[in-house]
Amino acid sequence: MMELVTVKDGSCTVYVEKNLIKQVVIHPQIQQVPGAPDHICGIMLYERTPVVFCRLGDSGGCTCGFILGLRDGTMIGVIGEPGAEDSGEPEKMMEVMPGIWEKKCDTIE
Known part of the structure; x- marks a missing residue:
């Protein structure tokens, strides 16, 4: 069972592995990168290391x-609103990025 933190970005909810979170930054000073793909929010320095922040949802905000x-050993950032702590079974989750999960949806055919 994984310990997870819920992160909501607009209509998208993802689950971040709690043990991988180094820092939670309120109103991060993220610098946009000209020409970056839409899912890249920008970069921010953390402990003198540039961290790329990804946008996983559609909120457009960065609180x-x-x-x-x-x-x-690398670092990555995601933006969103923090939610509750949760737990998840890996077989019921799908990893969308390293350390970032979504719940699998059952489809009916």
């Missing part, structure tokens, strides 16, 4: 940033 320390 809270989650900096994740990934298993390979």
Whole structure:
């Protein structure tokens, strides 16, 4: 069972592995990158290291940033509103990015 933190960005809800969260930043000072793809919100310095922040939803806002320390030693940021702590079984979740999960949806055919 994974310990997760719910992050909501507009209509999108994702679940971040709690043990990977290095820092939660309120109103992060993220600098936009000209020409970056739509899912890239921008970059921010954290402990003198540039961190790329990704937009996983459609809110267009940036009130809270989650900096994740990934298993390979790199860092990535995601934006969104913090939610409740949760737990999830990996077989019921789908990893959309390292350390970031969505719940699988059952489809009826």
